[in-house]
Amino acid sequence: MEGRSEGVQLRSDKIPAPVPAPAIQRTRLQVWFIRVCSSILIWTCFVQLVAVSELWQPRLLAGLSNRLIGFTKVSFQVEEVPLSPPLLPPRNYTSNGFLKVSCNGGLNQMRAAICDMVTVARLLNLTLVVPELDKTSFWADPSDFEDIFDVKHFIDSLRDEVRIVRRLPKRFNRKYGYQPFEMPPVSWSNEKYYLKQILPLFDKYKVIHFNRTDTRLANNGIPLYLQKLRCRVNFQALKFTPEIEALGYKLVRILQGKGPFLALHLRYEMDMLAFSGCTHGCSKEEAEELKRLRYAFPWWREKEIVSEEKRSQGLCPLTPEEAALVLQALGFDKDTQIYIASGEIYGGWRRLAALRTAFPQIVKKEMLLDPEELRQFQNHSSQMAALDFMVSIASNIFVPTYDGNMARLVEGHRRYLGFKNTTQLDRRKLVELLDLHQNGTLLWDEFSVRVRLAHEKKWVSQLVVLLLQTSPRKKIISMRILKSAFVREQVVMTCYSLAIRLQSSEVCHKI
Structure with a gap:
């Protein structure tokens, strides 16, 4: 009996002492904590890699991210809607006054004039009021700017260059007795005219109303950044209203x-x-x-x-x-x-x-x-x-x-x-x-x-020949004109519009 008890005693000695309950709970918490942290770390790395793949598009990650995006679209069956480009930060400048303009002529004459007036406002650091359209010409069209062009897009797309407002502040309203200074700027005027003769007028008159706008800015001899802005207004900012675009696209489809x-x-x-x-x-x-x-x-x-x-x-x-x-x-x-x-x-x-x-x-x-x-x-x-x-x-x-x-x-x-x-x-x-x-x-x-x-x-003899010679370092667009009979501003606009599309600081040279 004593021997058995000794054997039992020996076997019982090999059994480890029971661990207290609080220690077990701490161990389990530590394991779960490590698991959770590891999972978070892995998913964070995965998300970062997918984001990088969207930028650099390595083959493996690009394929994976595309499959994920495709799966999301199929799963939710969401129709792809084109996103509007993000708004550029507004240009920070002290405005020298308000420029109000009344365009004259038909649609395309007014369109060209709007390009010029935005450029003048940028040159003189002015706040431009949304242009008024001609209602008294031969066509007697009562349309306002917002009836033809997308006014919100016009304002937002140019906010990094010119501050544009829909209307004058109340203190400058005729209803409150304010009489803005009206004048037609001289036709085909250059940068010097606006800086020397027009800008000083804003010290005396905080609002100037240009009552005629046709061909009031020269085509040539204008700085590159202003020519590029001219093109940007014409090709990008002056977008027709959704109603006009919808019907126009329908005509094209037919x-x-x-x-x-x-x-x-x-x-x-x-x-x-x-x-x-x-x-x-x-x-x-x-x-x-x-x-x-x-x-x-x-x-x-x-x-x-x-x-x-x-x-x-x-x-x-x-x-x-x-x-x-x-x-x-x-x-x-x-x-x-x-x-x-x-x-x-x-x-x-x-x-x-x-x-x-x-x-x-x-x-x-x-x-x-x-x-x-x-x-x-x-x-x-x-x-x-x-x-x-x-x-x-x-x-x-x-x-x-x-x-x-x-x-x-x-x-x-x-x-x-x-x-x-x-x-x-x-x-x-x-x-x-x-x-x-x-x-x-x-x-x-x-x-x-x-x-x-x-x-x-x-x-052959009068066609504008554009030689797109984009240098990897300077990114220069060279332009050769052979006895061009085309309108000069359109030739210039072509070159500068390419600079806009490439979104870089190209310089146009006439060879």
């Missing part, structure tokens, strides 16, 4: 659904003919009507005009009949889809008869859209012009019959979007050839060949 199309800016409208005095192809009654209209507007300075002289100099828009012949001579066949990017053609569909016979697939926005869709734009010529602007930019080929404001701005915008084809017609040469053909001197085959040769020579 046209593209039928195949490639040509946008013909047929500037054969009543205001253009009256202003220019171009009456070729009009009856005597129509010529008299246009003359009376010219005299009715005092700011149209030139009154007595010899139509045939201007036409022979290439200063008149082509008539619809002439446009039909030229397009045929250039090789466009009758199946070409043509969109008429214009307002009401003087003489109506009667004057379009020859063009419709030559090109049956001629359409206008009124033919493509439901009348109810266009109702909100009726009697708003600038909003209608905005639709034509959008379609012209998106067209496969753009052909203006006159080099007015819209033709120049559309051409420049098409270059900015990727050097799309714009056919600039040599009207002076065309008038000569058209007259020879119509009096029987030139038969069709010879007429067609000479029209093509005239424009091939023009495209």
Whole structure:
């Protein structure tokens, strides 16, 4: 018995003493604490690696992050919505006063003027009031800025350059007896004019109202940073309202659904003919009507005009009949889809008869859209012009019959979007050839060949050749111009717009 008890005693000696309960709890807590910390550390590293992969895109991590993002989209079935670019920090400067501007002219003349006025406000460190649009011109369009352009986008997208407000503070309101100083700045003025003559006026008048804005800033001799700002306003800040964009994109989709199309800016409208005095192809009654209209507007300075002289100099828009012949001579066949990017053609569909016979697939926005869709734009010529602007930019080929404001701005915008084809017609040469053909001197085959040769020579000798030579170190865009007949500001804008798109400090050089 004693032996057994000893054996039992020996075995019991090998059994460890029981651990107190509090010690067990502490050990378990330590283990769980280590596990939790390790998990947090691992997930933190994983998230950081995924974030880095989005920036540097190593193959493994990029594929993993893309699969994760794709899984999230499939799981929640969320429709991808394009995000607005983040707002840039506002430029910090002491404002020298408020600049109020009233733009004059049609949509595209006002658009160019807005680019200039933003640039002037930046140069003089001013606060710009959202521009007023012309309501008293020939078109009598009652549209305000916010009816055509996205005013919030306009203000936000330029906040890092210019402070823009929707309206003047109450203390500067006419209702409270304040009379702002009004003046038209001198046309084609340079930087020195605004710094020496305009800026000192803000010491006396805290608000200056520019009551005319057309061509009030020079095209050349302006510092690079101001030219770049000009382009940025035109190509990025002046965005049409969602309503205009939606209808404009619908027009483009309808046209593209039928195949490639040509946008013909047929500037054969009543205001253009009256202003220019171009009456070729009009009856005597129509010529008299246009003359009376010219005299009715005092700011149209030139009154007595010899139509045939201007036409022979290439200063008149082509008539619809002439446009039909030229397009045929250039090789466009009758199946070409043509969109008429214009307002009401003087003489109506009667004057379009020859063009419709030559090109049956001629359409206008009124033919493509439901009348109810266009109702909100009726009697708003600038909003209608905005639709034509959008379609012209998106067209496969753009052909203006006159080099007015819209033709120049559309051409420049098409270059900015990727050097799309714009056919600039040599009207002076065309008038000569058209007259020879119509009096029987030139038969069709010879007429067609000479029209093509005239424009091939023009495209070779007068085309702007842009050599994009981006240096890895200096990132310089070199620009070579060979006897350019294009408008200078559009040439300059092309170069500077590329600098904006590359988002770097490129310098444009004329070689």
